[in-house]
Amino acid sequence: MxxxxxxxxxxxxxxxxxxxxxxxxxxxxxxxxxxxxxxxxxxxxxxxxxxxxxxxxxxxxxxxxxxxxxxxxxxxxxxxxxxxxxxxxxxxxxxxxxxxxxxxxxxxxxxxxxxxxxxxxxxxxxxxxxxxxxxxxxxxxxxxxxxxxxxxxxxxxxxxxxxxxxxxxxxxxxxxxxxxxxxxxxxxxxxxxxxxxxxxxxxxxxxxxxxxxxxxxxxxxxxxxxxxxxxxxxxxxxxxxxxxxxxxxxxxxxxxxxxxxxxxxxxxxxxxxxxxxxxxxxxxxxxxxxxxxxxxxxxxxxxxxxxxxxxIEPEIKDGELLQINDNPTIEFKNVSYAYPQSEIESVKNINLKLESGKTIGIVGGTGSGKSTLLNLIPRLHDATSGEILIDGQNIKDFKLDSLRDKISLTPQKTLLMEGTVKSNMIMGKHDATDSEIEDALRKAHVDFVESPDDAVSQGGSNFSGGQKQRLSIARSLMKHHDFYLFDDSFSALDMNTEKIIMDNIMSDLKASSGVIVSQRISTIADADEILVMDKGEIIDRGNHDELYESCETYREIFDSQSDVVGGGL
Amino acid sequence: MERETPLDKKKEMKNIIALLMEHKFRFIFSVIFVIISSVLTVIAPVLIGDAVTIIFDGANNILHGTGTMDFASLANILLTVSVIYVVSFLFSYLQKYFIIKISSDIAFTLRQRMISKILSLPMSEVDKNKRGDILSRLTNDIDNLTSGITESLMEMMTIVITLVMSLIVMLMINVWMTLLIVVLIPIAFVLIGLMVKFSQKYFKSQLKMKGQLNSKIEESITVHDAMRSFNYQDISMDDFRKNNARLFEDEWKANFFASLIHPLIQIMNYIGYIAIAVFGGLFVIQGVFPVGRIVTFMQYAENFTNPLEELASVMSVVMTALSSSARISEFLEYDDEQNPSSKQIFKLNDEITFENVNFSYVPGEKIIDDFSLTVKKGQKIAIVGKTGAGKSTLVKLLMKFYPVDSGKIMIDGVNINEYDNHSYRSMVGMVLQDSWLFSDTIENNIRYGNLDATENEIVEASIQARTDNFIKQLPEGYDSYLNEDTDNISQGQKQLLTIARTVLSKKEILILDEATSNVDTRTEKLISDAMNNLMDSSTCFIIAHRLSTITNADKIIVLENGKIIEQGTHDELLLKKGYYYNTLNQK
Incomplete structure (x- = not known):
């Protein structure tokens, strides 16, 4: 006691x-x-x-x-x-x-x-x-x-x-x-x-x-x-x-x-x-x-x-270093992660480089470890083996605040808070002005909100799935970050809306690095590198054309989606 | 939901009495026992006083050499007192025994009634109420109410009986001494009232602050990941600290003023005590009554002031119990889902018809607008349209989750409202976008579709829904326990389990609302056989994003703003070159 x-x-x-x-x-x-x-x-x-x-x-x-x-x-x-x-x-x-x-x-x-x-x-x-x-x-x-x-x-x-x-x-x-x-x-x-x-x-x-x-x-x-x-x-x-x-x-x-x-x-x-x-x-x-x-x-x-x-001594320990360079590179070296009490590693032996100006796409089946991989970057979990380096230095050496400040993660579950649209946006930038909020809402194609003072009820339940996702994306765009991580954040949006938002993001964030996890190949087809994940491992990597040629799983996924009509219907 | 209406104390007392009357005999017995044991306790001090008198007189006699102590009558009195004490003990034990049984039973019954009520509420009422609020009625309020009944009701009865009895006995002994004690009562009441008034203000704002703080904590835990990745912890902590500090200010003041009641009453008590010692002494010297009466009165004085203090605390428990009772009965008085008919239905023979159906959640905002459609038995209907077009609402109406505002939904020409809800729904199966599973084993979760299913049938359904593989990989297989925080199976796998559950249930009519939205497209392809099997044996309504599913449908209806804007087969719609054609082409 x-x-x-x-x-x-x-x-x-x-x-x-x-x-x-x-x-x-x-x-x-x-x-x-x-x-x-x-x-x-x-x-x-x-x-x-x-x-x-x-x-x-x-x-x-x-x-x-x-x-x-x-x-x-x-x-x-x-x-x-x-x-x-x-x-x-x-x-x-x-x-x-x-x-x-x-x-x-x-x-x-x-x-x-x-x-x-x-x-x-x-x-x-x-x-x-x-x-x-x-x-x-x-x-x-x-x-x-x-x-x-x-x-x-x-x-x-x-x-x-x-x-x-x-x-x-x-x-x-x-x-x-x-x-x-x-x-x-x-x-x-x-x-x-x-x-x-x-x-x-x-x-x-x-x-x-x-x-x-x-x-x-x-x-x-x-x-x-x-x-x-x-x-x-x-x-x-x-x-x-x-x-x-x-x-x-x-x-x-x-x-x-x-x-x-x-x-x-x-x-x-x-x-x-x-x-x-x-x-x-x-x-x-x-x-x-x-x-x-x-x-x-x-x-x-x-x-x-x-x-x-x-x-409980939180397993995620704060580091010492404050300063992180602008537009740094993040590198995964043989990173694995297993949930506590689980014998199976959810991600295995990941090697990966996130660079300024480059976008990485990740596809893979349910339970293939995509979300877990993303969560390792802002240290929501710490790798159980291997290391993640930022400009050559282990991310664990840095202050969590400094590290997370570099990263914007839009999670799969839209975690909105009760309050107003504004109060939710402020989570993304603590001293945001009204015009900054309106700007982010516009970029995320939030066209259903009349004013930032509109109410958001518990869990965002007064919005539909697609609307919640757009609000969640807007929140992630409130402030400039060096890394933007999207964890299946577009799944409830129709192709048109997705494209509009993607264009806004891409033109705005040329110098940043992006990782986009998606079930839909169309979302990530333009990425500089695409990783195909299965059972926690990267089983193949390359750009869309290369993978379509060489990777059978990728082709299967692509073909299985050719008749998906998306949210427009 | 906040209660805005003022508390109707009379009505709640009636409710509580009605609850007690369900245990009439036990309750009447415990009231009788309370009366007996308190009357006995009131008599005892008189006898103890008599004993002291005998000793005092005896001592005086010995001192002055005029006689001895009357040990025989002393022993007699003390024996009587002992018997009284033991009998009073027995009755108070029995009374407690009954009352505990009553209150536990009431708690049990109320919980059961609330669950039955929850289970029979219409969906609209379920949507309206906050979960946390219903749960707190189920736990906190029922606790408050029953402890109000056990502790306070009986205590109040004891206090009142003791007060009245003491007053009678005191008046019989000496009027002036009685007045001395009774005079203190109004003063004590004023003091208690004052303190209650002081502290009440802080108690109220403290409760409000506590509620706010609790919802803050709940929310932070729900959005925990977002909070961490946005570096929002410090701000949240500051906010928490501010609220917490305000809570502290209100709380200590409330507690301080409330705890002042005790010393104030005690002072009153001791002033009475001294008055009795002084005036009692005077009376004894004047020969008005014997010395033992001082001892008797001292005990009565305590009988008087202590209960007053208890009364103050009991009153607050009773007030809480009353407002809790109000919250419980308010909930129990919600209207049940309407189910006027007991007419059973088992089969769809010919067709399902929607006839000019209109529906809105909020009056004035139409979600389904004059919708008409006929579906033949065995047909597959794909419903397409933008988010918010009314697709999900339409199938919920078919489930009878919400009553239509106007128009009819008919099975073989008979309005579905004319059938018993349960019988009707037993015919309709549903797989939803949000996969909801119990905290139970995987096996029991699949069995939910058909409670009589054998283990083989469960595995069979699981194989069809492509869940067998991953289940077998889990350390405990089908016995693996799922709960709200389960991390080791994914959203998609959870959805597959709900499909397995529906496969097992075999229904006449099937609703698939984005049933595979969380399943990746490859797995989706794998289970399409299972889905096709599922669909082949029933009449289906499908909300889906897979073109092959849609093109295979016998009829596609395109919804916009709750209206059918196009309908027909895939080919027909393409020829039309309307919305459907355009949207597909955009891709």
Missing amino acids: MKLAIPLRSKIGHIILVFVGLVIEAYGLLMLPQYTGKIINEGIQYGDMNAIYSIASMMILMIGISAVGQIMCSYFSAKLSTSYARDLREMAYENVLRFSSNELNSISRASIITRITNDINQIETILLLGLTVVVFAPILGIGSIIKAFEIKTDLTWIIVIAFILIMILIFVIGARVLPKFNTLQEYMDRINQNAREILIGMPVIKAFVRQDFENEKFEKINRQYLDLNLNIYRNLLPMQPLLIVILNLMVVAIVYFGSYEVSGGLIMTGNLVSFIQYSTQIVVSFAMVGVFMIALPRIVVSGRRINEILE
Whole structure:
């Protein structure tokens, strides 16, 4: 839990102040029962009103002291717990931003979201409560023990027995319940996941008329959760009533055995009354700690879930070098990449040169490794073997910011953000002016947007597939880059639109280097070099005419496309 | 969707009571048990007070040599108290036992109802609601509601009973001392109200900020790759930091003011305590009541002020439960997909007819415009046209996903609306552009097409859809588990799996909406046999970009703005030299 503790270091001052507040509060509270006893012993017994008044004024003073302590503690613990949550959120988010998609998937994206939100909230709530309970209860408990012993009586054994009984109770129930909380959380995750799937898959469910099937499937998980939940709570149930009954019976025992001590003249009635109050405080305090211990595994679970995010050292490490030459050359030397937990290399032994002014086209079947290859250039993944050099220097030596600034990657999935067209374009150039935005939109043939302030809904769902692609292309054209990588970015566009956009790009970016991945040969036929990929390997390379002559796979792909009419129809 | 309407508390209370009434007997029993156990708890302090009096008097007697302590009646009282405590324990345990069962059952039922509701919503409603929002109703809101029922409802009952009972017993003992305690109540209420008012403002804005921050996180994770390749992390981080800092400001204030309630109540509590000590002392000296009553009153004072404090926190839980209940019932009240008929259909005998069909998602923006078409059984219809021409919408209407605005779609002359939705859809198969698969094994995903399929039939379908090869290469073959983040099979392979699923299902009518858009052209050629087989046995509607598929169709219809602008066979359309001819020639 090391990483989790880091934000606490800067809050030691607050922690101490909370502690001081609690001690002050406890001091005030501890004095009260003693004064109650005094009122009975010195005031009532002798009918002395003056004694009663002076003792009462002391009590008011103690309450004042305790109130000051409490307010102090409220203030600092509110600040402490919320600022801790703030820092955790920030740390987690910052780390997640540096993750590669492998790392995102290793925890699962949905889970990362719940961890940064729900789990941190959990910790915050429990910390706020915990400070006052876990720290305060022992202070009050120990103070009460001291006070109880100051009353010289042989009744302390009753407290000891009650204490032992309560500890056994907490321990037994805790041992039965604790291990199950984790499973319960997992069942909840599954309920969530199942419901999410149903929501996404509605058209398929309706088409296959599988409503009853889905309903039963969900019911199974739902029932599992119900059963475990009932099981946990049935075990937890006796806790509170049993605590109360033990406490009450303890008081009864003290009164009973105390009566003999009073009659024997060992103590006075007032002492007995204060002793009852102290013993109640002792037992209640430790019971509170015990009950909290049962809540603890939930924070431990939450804590572990967050810590997991914090502990991941992003595999993509930032480099040192800032400066990259203008129009550099990127070279792949025997580059291979395998996804974690996969024995098969998704790209194998790639040798490749990206030069200024040259365009490379890549074709190949689904799963042939084209996207993976492109993702290696801006270091969305790092090659598992071989190296990628930029002007002879390994790309890992450069600052990620500098490297990625040179590269524009238009991914296969159009990743648009909720907001406006403008806010999405600004991703491409952080200080873009309106005219720059309009320029990029024009180049990407975005003719369906009335103004850059037009809204973009979640995932760009208010646009069609082709429109989303054009917006995504426009975003990549916002700023000049030395390398433009297009990962099947034109697939939903008809030939005409594609041609218009390609012409705009080509005339604009003569000095840059381009890599275009496409399923369609027509898109890349003009490239200076075309790579044919299959099962992660480059099986052939050359220009269109050469490949059509020599490469059978290329010819097959080309022929298979001769009757594709594209998006125009 | 944000709830804009104000919370109708009465209506929600009714809803909650209706839910409780589904467990009438358990609920009535737990109410009875609550009453018994709280009444018993209220009686106990009187007896403890009596015991202290006996000790005090006994001590005085011994001190003044006037007698001894009455151990016999002391033992009697204490035995009674012990019995009361144990009985009260039993009842409170039983009450909790029932209430946990009730609330867990309610949670279970509500989740089940919500899923059934989701499954029976019309597509338009599914489109309208944000996924995250529905999911949070299903999890957070149901949690809030049930914990509201278990923790708060019963607690409130206990508190009210304890307060009333304590008041009665106190009045019976001494009116003046009772007044002393009761006077504190309005003061406490004012103080609590004040703090709640202070903190409420911050609680509200804090909730809003939290919602914003959550959607920010969700979005960043979704567009993660784009964010990284555009060097957008720093900006996103700054933005996050700003929102996070604002959240912190609201949050600590909300928590601070809320946590002030506790010390304030405690001060009230102790002032009452001192007042009891002082005035109680006076009364004892004057001989109004015995010393044990001081102890009794001290316990009642606690019975009074502690519940008040709990009431404040319980009230906020109840308020949350009520608004959650409102969100749940709002969802459950959505209209189901209309399915007025139970008339079954199993076969297409003769023809499918579209008669003057009109449709729009948004009123005024026509997507399908006066569309008429007759398709004979066994025919293959290719639908072509630009993006946005209405192709996908047309087939969705055929699926009965959306009701037509006007006009009719008929099977053998009978309006499809006259058939039961499920029976009708069982006849129609569909492969879509977006391939949707479950988090389950590959085998189960294919089996979705026909739940009764044998393993052999599954492999057979898989071979036809050209998925068998790559599946066998996976380490776990057909048992490989797929999930949303699956990286090791490509988009295209996922689409092939959805084709295998449809191959297995064997339908009368088939809709292929860009069914092979993510499959590369070579593989596409490979599976064309399978596709042809699939198409041969049914009546087909095909949206495709492959000329050979289109030319093989019995009829091609060209859509523009939801209207048929041309139709006929490939040759007929070429002769026409219209849109179809021109577009093909451009290529």
